[in-house]
Amino acid sequence: MSTLLYIHGFNSSPQSAKANNLKQWIDANYPHINMLVPQLPNYPQQAQAMLDDIIQQHQHEKMGLVGSSLGGYFSLWFSERYQLPAVIVNPAVRPFDLLQDYLGDNTNPYTHAQYVLEEKHIHELKSLYIERLTSPHLIWLLQQMGDEVLDYREAVAYLSKCKQTVEPDGNHAFIGFESYFSQIVDFLQLAEK
Secondary structure, eight states, rough: OOEEEEOTTTTTTTSHHHHHHHHHHHHHHTTEEEOOHHHOOSSSHHHHHHHHHHHTTTTSSEEEEETTTTHHHHHHHHHHHTTTOOOEEEEOOOOHHHGGOOEEEEEEEETOOOEEHHHHHHHHHHHTTSOOOOOGGEEEEETTTTTTSSSSHHEEEHTTTSSEEESSSOOOOOOTTTGGGHHHHHTTTTTOO
16 A cells, blocks of 8 residues: 655645545556545644654555645655655745735635634744755656746745756646646656555
């Protein structure tokens, strides 16, 4: 058994189109891969603790990460910590800067959960920032220049030593994500039965 841990983005959920489409494809094509898509808590430290628990529960299996947006940021941290391969999709590389605009009351559009983002949560995110990746060979960046939420150049520069696929146009949701499913499984080395 192999495990693929999908880490969704800010104000997202396991119901996101990317997570759903990948899970359906994995279930149909690689039934030996157990794809997990947890609903992350709204606060960074709680999300980190949940992901840490999941990874430790599966540490004796072959494991890979896929992270989108804020999930890409978490994926980088866990990739370094546990030396896991990770595919990151339109990642937030400095979410502690971006989320300043979300301080205060928030509602997750998928779960309708209401929560308050405070300055301490920004600090929790900042504590996970990695100045320089020590294992860039474990990371594959999937980035679209048309991302309307994040400046794609930040990820391209920050992950300059990593494998990169940078497409023109596109959007934050990453148009055509499904065309990479097979390559993602190969990169994460989860294909072996």
